[in-house]
Amino acid sequence: MKFSHPISENFHNYKKERYMNTGRSFSFLLWLLAVLSIFIFIFLSIPNPFTVTPQEHLTQSTTLSTKPEKDDEKCDLFVGNWIPDLNGSLYTNWSCSTIPNSKNCGKHGRKDVDFVNWRWKPDGCELPRFEPKTFLRIVQGKTLAFIGDSIARNQMESLLCLLSQDETPTDMYKDAEDRFRTWYFPSQNFTLMVFWSKFLVAAEERVINGSLSGIFDLHLDKVDEKWANKLPGVDYAIISDVHWFFRENYYYEGGNLLGCAFCNEENVTDLGFRFALPRVFRTALKYINDCKECSRELTLLRTFSPAHFENGEWNTGGNCKRTSPRTQGEGGTQWELGLGSIQIEEVERARKEGHKRFGVLEVTRAMMMRPDGHPGLHWNNEEIGMKGFSDCVHWCLPGPIDAWNDLLQAVLKKEG
Numbered sequence: 001m002k003f004s005h006p007i008s009e010n011f012h013n014y015k016k017e018r019y020m021n022t023g024r025s026f027s028f029l030l031w032l033l034a035v036l037s038i039f040i041f042i043f044l045s046i047p048n049p050f051t052v053t054p055q056e057h058l059t060q061s062t063t064l065s066t067k068p069e070k071d072d073e074k075c076d077l078f079v080g081n082w083i084p085d086l087n088g089s090l091y092t093n094w095s096c097s098t099i100p101n102s103k104n105c106g107k108h109g110r111k112d113v114d115f116v117n118w119r120w121k122p123d124g125c126e127l128p129r130f131e132p133k134t135f136l137r138i139v140q141g142k143t144l145a146f147i148g149d150s151i152a153r154n155q156m157e158s159l160l161c162l163l164s165q166d167e168t169p170t171d172m173y174k175d176a177e178d179r180f181r182t183w184y185f186p187s188q189n190f191t192l193m194v195f196w197s198k199f200l201v202a203a204e205e206r207v208i209n210g211s212l213s214g215i216f217d218l219h220l221d222k223v224d225e226k227w228a229n230k231l232p233g234v235d236y237a238i239i240s241d242v243h244w245f246f247r248e249n250y251y252y253e254g255g256n257l258l259g260c261a262f263c264n265e266e267n268v269t270d271l272g273f274r275f276a277l278p279r280v281f282r283t284a285l286k287y288i289n290d291c292k293e294c295s296r297e298l299t300l301l302r303t304f305s306p307a308h309f310e311n312g313e314w315n316t317g318g319n320c321k322r323t324s325p326r327t328q329g330e331g332g333t334q335w336e337l338g339l340g341s342i343q344i345e346e347v348e349r350a351r352k353e354g355h356k357r358f359g360v361l362e363v364t365r366a367m368m369m370r371p372d373g374h375p376g377l378h379w380n381n382e383e384i385g386m387k388g389f390s391d392c393v394h395w396c397l398p399g400p401i402d403a404w405n406d407l408l409q410a411v412l413k414k415e416g
Contacts, residue, residue, distance in 0.1 A: 075125030077407055078362035082325040082369055082400075085119035089398035090130060096161035096397070101380035103157060105396035110378040112323050115396070120366055120403040130406045132166030136188040138412050139236070142297070145193040147227050148200065148240040151305050154394050155238070156181075156194040159405045161397060163192075180230075193234070195227035198244040200284045215248045220258075220279040223287040232293035236412065238361065239284060240302035242339060243393060245273040253279075277339065281346040289354030298415055301347050302361040302404070303340035307393045308371035320392035322371040325400075330369070340364035359411060363404055373400040 093099060093106035101107070120127055146156040160183060163169065169192070173182035179196035202222040206215045231237065248262045251271065259271035281301065288299050312318035340362060350358045367373075375391040395401035 075122055077122045077125070077127060077410055078365060080120060080122035080127075080366070081328050082118040082366070083121045084117060086117055087119075087129075088113075089116045089402060090132075090165050091161045091398055093398075096164055098157065098160050098164065099397045100157060102391070103154065103375065103379070103394060103397040103399075105375050105378040105399070108375075108378040108380060110376075110396070114323065115370075115372045115400070116398050118325055118400065120400075120406065127403075127406050127410060130162050130402065130409055132163050135163065135405075135409050135412075136166065136185060136190055138409065139190045140188040141190070142235040143191040143193065143233060144236040144238070145195055145230075145234045146238050146240075147195045147197060148302075149196070149198055149242075149244055150394065151243065152238070152240045152302070153194050153196070154397075154401055155240075155302070155404050156192065158395075158397055158399075158401050159408070160192065162402065162405055193230075195230055197224045197227045197241070199280060200224055200227075200239065200241050201280050203249075215250070216244075217250045217252060218276060218280075219252045219255075220276055221253045221283055223283055228287055228291075231288070231291060233295075235295045235297040237288070237295075237299045238302055238408070239281075239299065240305075241280070242277065242304045243307070245276055245280075249273070249276070251276055274339075274342070277342050278346055281343055282349065285346060285350035285358065286353075289350055289356050294356070296356055298357045298359060298412070300359045300361045300408075300411065301343050303343050303364045304336065305363060305367050305395075306336045308374060309390070309392045310371075314389060314393075318392060319390040320371055320374045320376050324372055326369040326371065328365075328369070336368055337364060357415070359415060361404065361407055361411060363407070366403065367400065370400040 093104055099107075106113075119129070146152040160169065163185065167185050167187050169183040169185050171181075172184045172191075173180070175181075177196075181194050183192045184190070185192070199216070199218055200223070202219040202224055203216045206213045206217065208215075245261065248260065250260045250263070250268070251258045257268070259269040259275065261271060261273040261276065263270055285299070285301075288294055308320045308322070309318035310320060344360055344362065347358050347360050350356075371392075373395050375394060375396055377388075377390050378396070379391050379394075
């Protein structure tokens with residue numbers, strides 16, 4: 001009979017149990033390594049949610065850097081295309097309390113909203129998205145005035161909505177006809193103004209049989225004093241005009257009748273409206289150059305904003321029903337670009353002849369591509385007796401006109 005010592009038996013059992021435990025530990029480590037390997041593989045396979053693809057980068061808003069890149073400084077901000085931007089506008093029909101009825105397209109039945117989901121993309125660089133705080137810092141302590149017709153007013157209304165998303169402005173002044181307005185932003189001591197002028201130069205509407213006729217006598221060598229007298233004290237002036245020249249007008253210089261446009265009168269030469277445009281802008285810019293009381297900061301000329309009537313005009317059934325932008329070269333005409341060129345040439349002349357600072361806000365190319373951005377029938381036209389007429393001249397708010405203030409912000413920053 002074989003006997004075993006108790007100690008020897010316990011030691012044998014201990015070694016056996018330790019061996020089994022070691023095996024279980026090793027199996028557990030193998031299992032743990034397998035699980036970790038699978039987890040790492042899955043983690044590396046999932047796209048990083050914080051990585052932005054090139055296409056996504058195009059649709060995301062960019063911020064205004066403290067110092068522009070060298071390539072951006074050389075980039076022409078005014079040549080490019082409209083690209084999709086699902087960020088939409090900084091404001092809505094309901095978040096801006098100052099949108100006028102005539103531009104509030106959503107309020108008056110416009111259902112498609114895609115026209116706000118585009119942004120202007122210059123060729124070769126990025127146009128920073130408008131930032132209310134950034135803009136207000138740029139214009140701190142300054143006064144900025146839009147001078148011109150209702151399209152100048154349209155841009156001011158856009159800027160007012162954009163800025164009001166950061167700060168509610170104080171309504172300081174409104175004349176009896178609501179043509180001259182003043183708003184004040186206390187946080188940055190900034191004043192925003194608009195000066196109404198149909199032609200920028202002196203003009204009188206003819207009265208025929210006791211009624212206003214819609215026919216004007218224009219003095220091409222005399223500035224409209226209604227805005228000119230208010231110019232001292234303005235730091236930044238944005239001048240624009242053209243649309244009122246597409247009507248029967250008579251031209252004078254030195255008090256002498258030179259000719260007319262869209263007229264049919266014996267012994268008066270129809271010179272066409274292009275005859276007047278360079279002379280009008282020359283007169284306005286010369287006044288600013290010669291004005292000793294006027295600021296030397298910066299005067300910008302905003303170029304022609306094209307209308308998009310199809311199948312007629314204002315009073316002949318014209319409409320604008322398109323719902324998407326055109327591409328570069330698809331829309332517009334050389335005729336429209338030519339109007340912008342006339343204005344740019346006069347800015348260059350003013351730069352050479354004077355001591356004030358002049359620049360251009362060239363929007364003609366961009367807006368030729370946006371037949372989808374007008375109110376059309378979606379505006380409160382009954383209040384001015386134009387029920388049934390499409391507005392294919394002005395721009396919806398919010399809408400593509402907001403890009404003008406993206407450009408304005410970039411130009412003001414670049415000009416220092």
